Amino acid sequence: MPVLNSLRALGLAALMAASALGWAADAPAAAASAPAPVAGLDTRVQEVKADVVRLNRDLLVLEEELLFPASTQVALFVSMDVGKLFELDSVQIKLDDKVVTSYLYTPAEVAALHRGGVQRVHMGNLKSGEHEIVAFFTGKGPHDRDYKRGTKLKFEKGSEPRYIELRIKDSTGKLQPEFDVKVWQ
Amino acid sequence: MSRAASRFPWATWACNRLGVVALACSGLAAQAAEPPLLHTVQAPHYGDTLFHFYQDHHFTALTSLMVSQHFQRLSPHADEAEILRGGLLLTYGLHHEAGDIFARLITQGAAPAVRDRAWYFLAKIRYERGNLGEAADALSRIQGPLPGQLEEERLLLSGQVSLALGDPARAAVELRALLARPPSVIEPPKTAGVAAKRSIFSRIGSWLLDAVTFSFARDPEQRFSTAPAYARFNLGVALIRSGDVAGGKALLDEIGSASMPDDELRALRDQANVALGFTALSQDDPEGAALALERVRLKGAHSNKALLGFGWAAAAQKKPERALVPWSELLQREASDPAVLEARIAVPYALAEVGAVGQALSGYQAAIAAYAQESTALDESIAAIRSGKLVAGLVERNPDESMGWFRALTALPEVPHTGHLVPVLAQHEFQEAFKNYRDLLFLSGNLGDWQEKLGVYGDMLATRRAGFTERLPQVRSKAAELRVDVLQGQRDKLAAELGAAHAAADGQAFAGAAEREQFARLADVNALLAAQADPARRDPSLDEAELAQLAERARRLQGALAWQLAEQLPERRWAAEKALADTDGGLAEARVRDARLAAAQKDEPARFERFATRLAELGQRIKALQPRVASLTVEQQKALQETAVASLQIQKERLAGYTAQAQYAVAQLYDRATQRKEGERAKP
Numbered sequence: 001m002p003v004l005n006s007l008r009a010l011g012l013a014a015l016m017a018a019s020a021l022g023w024a025a026d027a028p029a030a031a032a033s034a035p036a037p038v039a040g041l042d043t044r045v046q047e048v049k050a051d052v053v054r055l056n057r058d059l060l061v062l063e064e065e066l067l068f069p070a071s072t073q074v075a076l077f078v079s080m081d082v083g084k085l086f087e088l089d090s091v092q093i094k095l096d097d098k099v100v101t102s103y104l105y106t107p108a109e110v111a112a113l114h115r116g117g118v119q120r121v122h123m124g125n126l127k128s129g130e131h132e133i134v135a136f137f138t139g140k141g142p143h144d145r146d147y148k149r150g151t152k153l154k155f156e157k158g159s160e161p162r163y164i165e166l167r168i169k170d171s172t173g174k175l176q177p178e179f180d181v182k183v184w185q
Numbered sequence: 186m187s188r189a190a191s192r193f194p195w196a197t198w199a200c201n202r203l204g205v206v207a208l209a210c211s212g213l214a215a216q217a218a219e220p221p222l223l224h225t226v227q228a229p230h231y232g233d234t235l236f237h238f239y240q241d242h243h244f245t246a247l248t249s250l251m252v253s254q255h256f257q258r259l260s261p262h263a264d265e266a267e268i269l270r271g272g273l274l275l276t277y278g279l280h281h282e283a284g285d286i287f288a289r290l291i292t293q294g295a296a297p298a299v300r301d302r303a304w305y306f307l308a309k310i311r312y313e314r315g316n317l318g319e320a321a322d323a324l325s326r327i328q329g330p331l332p333g334q335l336e337e338e339r340l341l342l343s344g345q346v347s348l349a350l351g352d353p354a355r356a357a358v359e360l361r362a363l364l365a366r367p368p369s370v371i372e373p374p375k376t377a378g379v380a381a382k383r384s385i386f387s388r389i390g391s392w393l394l395d396a397v398t399f400s401f402a403r404d405p406e407q408r409f410s411t412a413p414a415y416a417r418f419n420l421g422v423a424l425i426r427s428g429d430v431a432g433g434k435a436l437l438d439e440i441g442s443a444s445m446p447d448d449e450l451r452a453l454r455d456q457a458n459v460a461l462g463f464t465a466l467s468q469d470d471p472e473g474a475a476l477a478l479e480r481v482r483l484k485g486a487h488s489n490k491a492l493l494g495f496g497w498a499a500a501a502q503k504k505p506e507r508a509l510v511p512w513s514e515l516l517q518r519e520a521s522d523p524a525v526l527e528a529r530i531a532v533p534y535a536l537a538e539v540g541a542v543g544q545a546l547s548g549y550q551a552a553i554a555a556y557a558q559e560s561t562a563l564d565e566s567i568a569a570i571r572s573g574k575l576v577a578g579l580v581e582r583n584p585d586e587s588m589g590w591f592r593a594l595t596a597l598p599e600v601p602h603t604g605h606l607v608p609v610l611a612q613h614e615f616q617e618a619f620k621n622y623r624d625l626l627f628l629s630g631n632l633g634d635w636q637e638k639l640g641v642y643g644d645m646l647a648t649r650r651a652g653f654t655e656r657l658p659q660v661r662s663k664a665a666e667l668r669v670d671v672l673q674g675q676r677d678k679l680a681a682e683l684g685a686a687h688a689a690a691d692g693q694a695f696a697g698a699a700e701r702e703q704f705a706r707l708a709d710v711n712a713l714l715a716a717q718a719d720p721a722r723r724d725p726s727l728d729e730a731e732l733a734q735l736a737e738r739a740r741r742l743q744g745a746l747a748w749q750l751a752e753q754l755p756e757r758r759w760a761a762e763k764a765l766a767d768t769d770g771g772l773a774e775a776r777v778r779d780a781r782l783a784a785a786q787k788d789e790p791a792r793f794e795r796f797a798t799r800l801a802e803l804g805q806r807i808k809a810l811q812p813r814v815a816s817l818t819v820e821q822q823k824a825l826q827e828t829a830v831a832s833l834q835i836q837k838e839r840l841a842g843y844t845a846q847a848q849y850a851v852a853q854l855y856d857r858a859t860q861r862k863e864g865e866r867a868k869p
Contacts, residue, residue, distance in 0.1 A: 041817070041820055041821065041824055042278070042314075042617075042621065044817060045278075045621045045624070045625065045817055045821060046277070046278050046279055046281075048625075048628065048810065048813050048814055048817055049277050049278070049279060049624060049628065050274075050277075050279050050282055051810060051813075052628045052631065052632065052810060052814070053244075053247060053248065053251070053274075053277070053279075055632075055635075055803070055806050055807065055810065056244075056248045056251075056631065056635075057248055057251040057252055057255065058803060058806075059635050059638075059639075059803055060248055060249070060251075060252045061252055061255050061256075062642075062796075062799050062800070062803060063638070063642070064252065064256075065796075066642060066645075066646070066796055075229070077229040077232065077233065079226070079229075079232060108240050109236075109240065111239065111240075112235070112236045112237075112239035112240050113236070115235070115239045116226055116232065116235055116239075117232055117233070117235040117236030117237075117238070117239050117240075118226055118229050118231075118232020118233050118235070118236055119232075119233065119236045120229070120230075120233045120236075163229050163230075165229050184229060
């Protein structure tokens with residue numbers, strides 16, 4: 001049966017090429033093909049990626065030094081420690097009675113805060129001396145009630161950059177969210 | 186080890202590194218009703234990197250991390266930051282740079298567990314990129330067993346590398362070690378709450394795991410480790426290849442007849458049965474083949490191959506009418522599938538076998554026409570791919586703002602015969618090349634954005650420089666008006682007077698303006714009283730007694746004023762000294778400002794110049810990179826297209842083979858018919 005034999009040969013060849021691919025299964029994608037050999041093009045693409053990443057770092061460094069010199073730089077952060085008692089919707093921050101940011105959070109951002117991310121919500125410049133920060137957090141508190149709370153702090157700005165973290169914490173004793181301000185030294 | 190740690194092997198290490206309480210590491214934390222609050226991020230900028238990382242903004246995470254490293258503001262998390270950077274670089278395929286990072290961590294005294302994991306991840310990415318020798322080298326550097334599921338992954342990877350290197354015997358040994366391990370259960374990742382908070386770095390671990398298997402879509406809810414099943418399959422294949430066919434078939438049969446908990450493993454079971462079936466067919470065991478192939482699901486990635494093989498098994502058993510059932514089913518399916526194409530000539534073959542020669546002839550002729558049509562369609566697809574429609578359509582329909590992260594291509598572009606693209610898009614080579622292409626587009630956009638920004642910054646710097654130049658004379662003029670040296674002279678004079686008054690205990694020296702006026706008025710009164718002694722100037726209305734009374738009153742007032750000043754002397758002296766000290770402070774500040782102004786006059790132009798130089802230098806780097814990226818984008822697109830075209834060319838060649846087979850079969854049928862007719866004519 002020459003036709004049968006040749007068809008079987010074709011069938012096996014085709015199937016080997018198109019499906020089983022040497023039989024071995026890559027976990028977890030069983031049908032993935034064998035690893036590709038490294039090509040010259042691929043190497044050059046990786047090189048250019050590395051160059052652009054390094055360039056981006058240098059550009060961001062320049063941007064920060066140009067726009068926010070260390071002597072006047074102030075960066076404000078928002079973090080959440082546990083955060084089970086408060087669903088964050090937005091935050092408004094005033095520096096010396098001037099609104100510097102009003103931020104509305106997406107679910108992805110809230111999730112990132114829950115996981116331990118710390119959001120740099122504002123970066124600006126301040127003169128040396130005493131300043132006051134006031135932050136208002138809005139969202140849902142315990143029992144799904146609308147919740148708005150504020151916190152404020154006076155701080156001294158010297159010639160070094162000042163990092164201030166606005167923290168949302170759970171007070172297990174009061175079963176209420178707590179908001180405080182930490183000035184990083 | 187806790188379940189969480191077993192799912193996220195990096196958790197244990199992270200917990201140890203961070204000194205997080207043992208409660209968190211032991212897994213008891215999840216059971217605690219109200220665990221103590223912990224805030225594990227000890228540098229806000231590191232938290233900022235994680236904030237981007239957790240949102241899959243990996244490019245921003247990487248670059249912000251590098252900036253914070255530049256400014257040295259991650260110190261409590263220096264090692265973790267390096268590992269995260271290495272992992273992010275790995276996802277971009279920069280395994281040499283990532284390797285340098287891991288190597289540095291090792292030489293800087295990282296714990297052996299860290300080093301072992303680093304080598305594992307390097308091995309995985311090298312394997313994915315086809316660097317098999319380097320992958321084997323990295324695997325050989327792992328000294329101890331990796332924690333939890335990662336050890337299974339390592340054994341599986343070792344087996345895969347050995348198989349890819351053409352050493353099935355060694356693969357069999359490695360995969361057997363995997364089978365000897367007890368099955369592990371995977372804890373689904375938490376998305377919020379205490380446990381998630383605690384496992385910040387285990388998230389990195391899980392991500393790094395995902396990072397090196399980026400071409401596979403992992404189900405986050407998956408609860409069972411699939412590694413042993415894959416190992417069993419691969420071991421079966423390895424045994425067959427090394428000559429132990431019976432042993433290999435037994436393992437494949439074990440998978441092929443098992444009950445599987447999810448779709449992924451059911452697909453693996455189908456694949457095992459297909460492998461088993463075709464192995465049996467190649468050994469002239471059609472019964473065994475049929476048994477394995479009929480276990481494959483009718484709908485699934487392997488169903489077409491199974492139907493085709495099942496037909497061949499029936500044909501080999503001299504049951505062509507039975508073979509017609511699966512092959513006819515195949516004809517209803519996607520025309521470009523290789524099994525369907527083959528079924529087009531298999532059906533007339535079976536028809537001929539059952540004696541339906543006319544139908545068989547029609548079938549072959551229909552197959553030849555279909556192949557011609559399919560060949561034309563393939564040509565159209567190839568032309569569409571070469572015109573750039575495929576790549577442009579894929580990018581348009583599968584947008585992605587990030588870089589370096591594999592995203593499933595969920596939408597096919599609008600090109601003729603999209604069915605041809607499905608197997609092309611499923612190819613590892615194509616996916617890798619497309620990822621590179623999309624990365625290059627991202628880089629191009631990134632460079633363009635920075636170019637615009639640099640223009641703005643250049644303008645800003647020019648404005649600042651002009652403002653500085655304009656305001657400098659005014660500020661200098663104001664500073665000159667202050668005349669600090671003159672003020673200093675006045676201060677010194679006052680200090681000398683204060684010293685003298687202090688030495689003489691002269692209360693009057695500390696008198697205020699009102700008191701000095703009172704003293705002056707008393708002096709006038711005393712002068713008037715003294716003038717009364719002169720008869721020519723005497724006031725006739727005052728008698729002696731009144732004069733004496735007035736003199737006494739003046740004396741008492743003077744005494745009271747002097748007493749008051751003497752009484753307040755210490756207090757006034759202190760106030761005067763304080764005022765002098767304040768003056769000193771003010772003068773010192775004025776001098777500092779003066780010095781700053783002088784320094785600014787000198788330094789600020791130099792600072793502006795340095796910024797301008799950096800802006801220019803970075804602008805040059807952007808300009809140098811842009812043509813490189815553009816040229817590589819074109820090159821990558823061509824490579825991508827050629828990968829797709831090559832795949833379609835193989836399909837065309839296959840069609841040509843089928844066409845030749847069909848034509849040969851038609852000729853044979855005609856020959857038989859002619860011979861039959863001649864035979865009939867020859868009969869008396």
